[in-house]
Structure formats: C-alpha cells, structure tokens
Amino acid sequence: MSLITLTTDFGTKDHFVGAVKGAIYSELEDAKIVDITHEITPFNITETAYILKNSYKSFPKGTIHIIGVDSELSEDNKHIALELDGHFFVCPDNGLISMIASEINPTKIVEINIHDRIESSFPVLDVFVQVACFIARGGNLTVIGREITEFKKLVEIQPKVNQAQNQIIGGVIYIDNYGNVITNISKKMFNDIGKGRAFKATARRYSFNTIFTKYNEITGKNSHKSHQFDGQKLAIFNTAGFLEIAIYRSNLDTVGGASSLLGLEYRDSVIIEFINDSKPDFSPLS
Structure with a gap:
C-alpha cells in the first residue's frame, strides 16, 4: 500500500481535491491518501513550509507528499521531486522546501521533465499525481527528471x-x-x-x-x-x-x-x- 499526503491551498468547496484523489486512485487502487490540509492561505509559501516541516515526520518513511501551493509552471517556478529524510516530496521549486531542508539535506533532487508530454493548467492533477504514483511503484527519480543539486531558498523563512x-x-x-x-x-x-x-x-x-x-x-x-x-x-x-x-x-x-x-x-x-x-x-x- 502506498501512502500519499496532500497539502494544498485549494480549499474544499471546489472540485480540485476530489479530482486529484480520483486521479491517484485511478493509478493506484490500493493507495492510502491523507489530507494534511487544503486550507493554506492562497499562495502562502511560508505557511506551507511551516505546516509541512511539522507534519511530515509523523508519517512513516517512504511516504510521498504532494504539495500544491503556487504550483503553476514557469521559468521561475520549476517543478521538482526530491527524497529527503526518507520521504519523497513532489512540489514546485518556489522556496517552500527551504524550511524542511534547513537542517537535513535532500538525498536526491530532480527537475521534473515530463511536461513535454503533458499540456496542463492543473499540474498537481496532471503532473504531480503521475510523478507520485511512479515513485510509489518503486520508480527512480532520475527517470522523471534531470538531477540537480540546488533548490530555491526562501530568505524570509530564516x-x-x-x-x-x-x-x-x-x-x-x-x-x-x-x-x-x-x-x-x-x-x-x-x-x-x-x-x-x-x-x-x-x-x-x-x-x-x-x-x-x-x-x-x-x-x-x-x-x-x-x-x-x-x-x-x-x-x-x-x-x-x-x-x-x-x-x-x-x-x-x-x-x-x-x-x-x-x-x-x-x-x-x-x-x-x-x-x-x-x-x-x-x-x-x-
């Protein structure tokens, strides 16, 4: 059984959270999905970082964390997947990982490169779910992205x-x-x-x-x-x-x-x- 968490600023009024869960179950019928929160203040990266830092360690090693806050792809906001402290994170490279990685360095980071095959305005659904499910099946991070050594640092967190x-x-x-x-x-x-x-x-x-x-x-x-x-x-x-x-x-x-x-x-x-x-x-x- 794969354990996947969701942290977003989607709220619960709209269809977004349900669509993401449905997409995960379509890929992995036996997946266990845990909502950390969907009530992040919209686009608040610092709030996201604080909540994740203080929740992810309660989950068992191997858990995959999908983070959907400020996730629209752009030149300045790449998508990354990383392994850190025995956990996997699939998220935008917008600085939110700074607080989590302030004391523990990631084991591996990749810049996700499957976008060439996917046109999407909803990357959490169309990209992050595919990456998370690939990892859950035992896939190697380097298959879905180019290995990198740096991630964006959010100065205000420190x-x-x-x-x-x-x-x-x-x-x-x-x-x-x-x-x-x-x-x-x-x-x-x-x-x-x-x-x-x-x-x-x-x-x-x-x-x-x-x-x-x-x-x-x-x-x-x-x-x-x-x-x-x-x-x-x-x-x-x-x-x-x-x-x-x-x-x-x-x-x-x-x-x-x-x-x-x-x-x-x-x-x-x-x-x-x-x-x-x-x-x-x-x-x-x-």
Whole structure:
C-alpha cells in the first residue's frame, strides 16, 4: 500500500481535491491518501513550509507528499521531486522546501521533465499525481527528471542574527487556528545565540522577558484560579520548537487571539535582544 499526503491551498468547496484523489486512485487502487490540509492561505509559501516541516515526520518513511501551493509552471517556478529524510516530496521549486531542508539535506533532487508530454493548467492533477504514483511503484527519480543539486531558498523563512547588537531578528510566519502567532525563531537558535543570557522579546509595542514551555505555566502557583489568567498574553516555545506569542485560553469568538488582540500579522517583525552577564527567566509567574 502506498501512502500519499496532500497539502494544498485549494480549499474544499471546489472540485480540485476530489479530482486529484480520483486521479491517484485511478493509478493506484490500493493507495492510502491523507489530507494534511487544503486550507493554506492562497499562495502562502511560508505557511506551507511551516505546516509541512511539522507534519511530515509523523508519517512513516517512504511516504510521498504532494504539495500544491503556487504550483503553476514557469521559468521561475520549476517543478521538482526530491527524497529527503526518507520521504519523497513532489512540489514546485518556489522556496517552500527551504524550511524542511534547513537542517537535513535532500538525498536526491530532480527537475521534473515530463511536461513535454503533458499540456496542463492543473499540474498537481496532471503532473504531480503521475510523478507520485511512479515513485510509489518503486520508480527512480532520475527517470522523471534531470538531477540537480540546488533548490530555491526562501530568505524570509530564516531569521537574521545581529551579533554586534546581540539580537535575533525574526518575523511572523504563521497564524494558527487559535489566533496564536508563530515566528521563525527556533528554540535551538535562541539557546545557541542567547547562551543563557536574559532577554527581551519585542513584537510591535509588546515585550516579553519570560518564555514558557507550557501554556498553563502562566498561572504559576495559582492553577486553581486559572480562569483569572484568561486573555493574558504569553510567549512560549511551541511543540514544533518555535517561538510563539499566544493568548492564554484564547477564544476567537469572545476573548480573541494574539493576532487580533496584539495586532500581529504575517511578516511582522519579532526581535529578541539579549542582555549580557545575566540569566534568563524561565520560571512561571507567581
């Protein structure tokens, strides 16, 4: 049985997702198809990269991931297939693979070249499905494309380090279903650059000098009165290992989320400034 995942910005109102699944089943009747999401903000490459980086590892080795975001073929947007960390990815070369490959180099990358035989305005259906099914049957990547060594890098996915000013300059890359704001600053980078120093994290006019490991740590010793903390802002390293700005027990219908309450949006800057000769505060508030 072949396991194939789908990640797109197609939504579920139109016929696109159903057509792609039907095409896969026409090629591989015993395929298992898993929807990671079809609700990517249209053409948002950074959001796609974040979701994929934090979902693909949960699947078994050998899984094939079809990614249909900003996938129209052009001179500047080639189609590629690659093997990375025991998984296969079929996607446009628009930079979305940057975050996934930031720590692990691909084993093999090919530029897909079957377009000469296929005229299509819907490449996910007509090209990506064929490539994914070919891989699922045990096909070698070099049969469907020319081997290459580079893929497009998306600069905005990577935060910058200003050593002279003891700063990490990052930004908002994703806003989740709770309105929580996820940045591109990883816990690893924070620890590597911070080296145990105290800090101030700033996003717009809001600042934080404590980063929690769990949301309910904000209640400290008052967990029996946790509701009094509802709606308070906090910073946390989320389960994906990235700095997140959140509202405790946010409710988008009543309290609101960090994005709306703090006015934080995609691509807004988040800066961490480290203070020399001091220790950071990871303890819960009392």
